[in-house]
Amino acid sequence: GxxxxxxxxxxxxKSGTSVKIECRSLDFQATTMFWYRQFPKQSLMLMATSNExxxxxxxxxxxxxxxxxxxxxxxxxTLTVTSAHPEDSSFYICSATPVPQGLNTEAxxxxxxxxTVV
Amino acid sequence: xxKITQTQPGMFVQEKEAVTLDCTYDxxxxxxxxxxxxxxxxxxxxxxxxxxxYDEQNATEGRYSLNxxxxxxxxxxVISASQLGDSAMYFCAMRDHNAGNNRKLIWGLGTSxxxxx
Numbered sequence: 001g002x003x004x005x006x007x008x009x010x011x012x013x014k015s016g017t018s019v020k021i022e023c024r025s026l027d028f029q030a031t032t033m034f035w036y037r038q039f040p041k042q043s044l045m046l047m048a049t050s051n052e053x054x055x056x057x058x059x060x061x062x063x064x065x066x067x068x069x070x071x072x073x074x075x076x077x078t079l080t081v082t083s084a085h086p087e088d089s090s091f092y093i094c095s096a097t098p099v100p101q102g103l104n105t106e107a108x109x110x111x112x113x114x115x116t117v118v
Numbered sequence: 119x120x121k122i123t124q125t126q127p128g129m130f131v132q133e134k135e136a137v138t139l140d141c142t143y144d145x146x147x148x149x150x151x152x153x154x155x156x157x158x159x160x161x162x163x164x165x166x167x168x169x170x171x172y173d174e175q176n177a178t179e180g181r182y183s184l185n186x187x188x189x190x191x192x193x194x195x196v197i198s199a200s201q202l203g204d205s206a207m208y209f210c211a212m213r214d215h216n217a218g219n220n221r222k223l224i225w226g227l228g229t230s231x232x233x234x235x
Binding site: 042043044101103108112114 | 149150151153160161162165168170207221223225226227230
C-alpha cells in the first residue's frame, strides 16, 4: 500500500520554542493532506486541511498563527507549532489520500508525532 | 449534519471469540463510504475495511467483516477469532459528497477493544 512518512516520531521541546513536523507521501502525489491532533484515549480531531500551492483550511477554533501549515509540494506538508506551550503537548498525525480522491479512496496515515513541551 | 456514532467506549472479548463493534452514521447524501481503522498503542492508524453505500455485499477482509445495514444506517465491524494483537482502539469513519473536494473523513469517538487471553 501507499506510504506516508511523518517525522519526527517524538519530540521534546522547551516552552516558547517552535517545532516543525513533516509529512511526506513517499510513493504517491497528494494535493491534499490532513493534520489531526489526538488526546489520549480520544478520537482524531481535524486541525486543518493542507492544500498544495494554496493556504491551508483551518477548522474552527484552531489558531492559524500558532499552527502554521505549509504544503510546498505534492509530496510534502509541514506543521509548525510556534511558541509551543505545555498545553500544546499532544499526539499529532497526518494523513494523505492519493489522487484522484474518490469516496472510496483510503486515507494513509503517518506514524504520528508525540510532542511534549516542557 | 454528518455524524458518526460509536456507542461502546470499551469492549472486552475472550481470545478466539468473535466481537462486534458498533457504528451508526448520519448523512443526507445517498453516496458515501464507510471506513474502519485500527489504532494500536503505538499510534499508527491501520486501515481495516471499506464499505460503499451502493455495495450490495457486506465487505470482508480476512477476519474482518462489516455488517452493513443501510436502512438502519449502521456499519458494525465484526472481528472473528480474536487475537491478542487485536487489542487497540477502533475508529469508524465516513466520507460523503458533503466532504467537498478535499474528501475529509468524519470520525467516531472510537472503541477500545481489549482481548483477554
